Amino acid sequence: MTAEGQIIGLVCSGAASLAGGWWFIRRFAQARHLLDTPTSKIRSAAQGYAEFYGVLVASEQPALLGPLTQTSCLWWRYKIEEYKSNGKNRSWRVLESGSSDAWLQLQDSTGNCLIDPRGAEVRPATRQVWQGNQRHPLGSAKSAWAALFSAGKRYRYTEERLHVGQPLYAIGDFRSHGGGRQAFDLNAAKGEVIRQWKGDFAGLLQRFDHDGNGQLDEQEWQRVQVAAGLEAEQRRREQSLQPVQHRLGKPAERQPFILSCAGEDELVRRFYWQAAGGALLCMIGALAFAWLLGVERF
Incomplete structure (x- = not known):
């Protein structure tokens, strides 16, 4: 060979x-x-x-x-x-x-x-x-x-x-x-809501910028967080009603x-x-x- x-x-x-x-x-x-x-x-x-x-x-x-x-x-x-x-x-x-x-x-x-x-x-x-x-x-x-x-x-x-x-x-x-079977992480769900709202920052300012200075101060940002938490809870309830x-x-x-x-x-x-x-x-x-x-x- x-x-x-x-x-x-x-x-x-x-x-x-x-x-x-x-x-x-x-x-x-x-x-x-x-x-x-x-x-x-x-x-x-x-x-x-x-x-x-x-x-x-x-x-x-x-x-x-x-x-x-x-x-x-x-x-x-x-x-x-x-x-x-x-x-x-x-x-x-x-x-x-x-x-x-x-x-x-x-x-x-x-x-x-x-x-x-x-x-x-x-x-x-x-x-x-x-x-x-x-x-x-x-x-x-x-x-x-x-x-x-x-x-x-x-x-x-x-x-x-x-x-x-x-x-x-x-x-x-x-x-x-x-059907409410998924584990629910409130902080993660709230963060997702805020990210979606930031996608329309003009709309976010219109809702929460009460002094009209074009910025969100600490107090206004706290209102954003509270509202986002309520929105996340509402979405979870709606999802739990789905088959x-x-x-x-x-x-x-x-x-x-x-x-x-x-x-x-x-x-x-x-x-x-x-x-x-x-x-x-x-x-x-x-x-x-x-x-x-x-x-x-x-």
């Missing part, structure tokens, strides 16, 4: 070992997070990292249409790939991809929860894959064999969707708003944020198998690296 070939082999095997180790740690940790987080009911869930299981229902937002099939849905993700062949090198190259960011609504036996899907690992039950000879699909989907013998370039289309009535397992950061709204989103920490039509048990099995694959890749890469280090240079 040449020195150049040995160096390339060392780099590739080392990278494979590191990637496999990282994948093992990531998937194993995610599986443990799912197992260690108890399933909660929406109405009684504690604030913070939580896990739910329910059914997707229609929200007040208009229904979406899948960009490739024009099928009505609640969420979509798509990908358009082009087939490339250069001698022995054959591959699919991604031309376009994207996903919707409209909020979802999950319902269980105790209530509803809005879900912001941005940043989530979404695993939908509905997935369509087909091929064609145009950049954007038109008409009915072609099978892979029909597309193979069509003239022109080959494209592969993938569209995944979430629909009303599908089961959904969701784990992420849970927060409730309204409770539950929301689920991406956690601030590196905890899994997963939306899946498959249940927790199936997800955990998949993650453990993927972790095992990562561990195997790490081991093979490490053994190859050690073997290459021991190869004599000629």
